[in-house]
Amino acid sequence: MAETQSVKAFERTERAVVPEAEEGSPFRKIWNRHSTAITRIIAAILFFGGWEWAVRSGSVNPLFISSPTMISIRLFEVFADGSIWSHIRASGEIAGLGFVLSVVVGVPLGMLMGRVKLVRDTLEPLIMAKYSSPTVAFLPLLIIWFGIGILSKIVLVFLGGVIVMIINTEAGVANVDRQLVETAKSFTASEYQILSKVVIPSAVPFILTGMRLAVGRILILVVVAELYGSSAGLGYIIFQASANYDTAMVFVGVIILAAAGVVLNALLRAMEIRLTPWTTTLAKW
């Protein structure tokens, strides 16, 4: 009796280690192979189903939480009649310009800070003060300086993005492997060659990570900037919709922003893997 039990226990552990070798119902096989995906799908169904049910059964007012079907319909509508595109374009313009400016200004500045002590000593306190304070707090000032139009919004986004670009680039430049610099010197490299062939390439992974972080911050700042004095943009839609108690529309704005965040992040991550295979293939898992 005890013997058969222990044999059973043995079989069970055997199964846990080698799920492929298991016979049994086809359901079990599918489960073993796709348990993560299945868990997530079921969780999503329960979540959205519960949400929908809560609204339909009248236990929660749709004014507050809308419902999955209402949101889907709105989402479909705004794309079907094309009314959303002008808003996406408006936000995209601010985010895109702000991002490009952040990179174009932040990378050279970060390099200067990493390489030239005078520049570092001058700018570091400023950068650190800026980094530790919420960028949003600058908005009122920026509106006074640059007006209520697109310029103050781009500057706000730029301020948020440029700071991470500077800090990451500086870290990359400062982290250069001294032995590689010495190797370049041993083959009579000039200062310029050391910079272009050793220092800058070794900072590339840091710069790419900086870009990913910058995109995240920029998406937040675009929305905040558009909450004040705009006539277009995803932030504007969200603000307007909430003022009109159009909760489904608020969700539409949020979903589009979230999707943009996911897509941009995935794109930049793919770029990192392509451009810096030596950092990404090793640490992937």
Next chain:
Amino acid sequence: MIEILGLSHQFTRQDSADENLVVLDNISLTIEKGSFVSFVGPSGCGKTTLLRIIHGLIKPKVGKVLIEGETVCGPSANRAMVFQEFNLLPWRTVLKNIEFGLELQGTDRSARRQAALDVLKRVGLGGFERYYPHQLSGGMKQRVGLARALSTSPTYLFMDEPLGALDPQIRELMQTELLKLLDAHRKTVVFVTHSVDEAIFLSDRIVVFSARPGRILTHIDIELPRPRWKDDEKIKSSEKFVTYRQHIWHLLKHELQSELQLQTMPKLA
């Protein structure tokens, strides 16, 4: 000709601010043009430091190095270094890593590609042109570092344990390859190794260093017939070879023993 004149060097200690770590103590040495000289000595005795000083990567605290009569004050294109830690650029493929030296020295694209492909085959890395360093084994990386230095066709070649990461078979193959190469293109070579056999097999002269602070214990001229790559097995088992080996081992063992006692005695007491 390389002349090392009364050279001493020290680093600032990491564990105490006001004491210095004396690494090299009054080294004087002449290395004839076209000769192959090996440095052997206990780990940490300053061999790498001496090599870096000879190449002009660090300035000695006392004394100087003359190459062809001129004081060394920085690296030069007719000298090349093979680093103990390989020091490959992780973002460059094998081929581009080998080209690195020539690229820095302004050789045009097609000439340096040709030179790189040429040495690449010689170090047995044919087919790995497009690999990145993180995709190579330690021994392969080391051969890329070797190829990078060889591709610049230097007159002076400084090699810091260039075969240390290779397995014994490839290591012997690379030794004979190196000798063949040097027969074809005469160079002055300074070679650091922990393998006494390797030093004897390759060198015209072996310089034995004491434990830190590195001092020269003795020079031994190796009078084995050349070319040695032809009948390497016979040479390695010859009576002369064995005598050299015993002599050098004896010296090194003595150094290592005193070193170990110095380090362990206070702890035991």
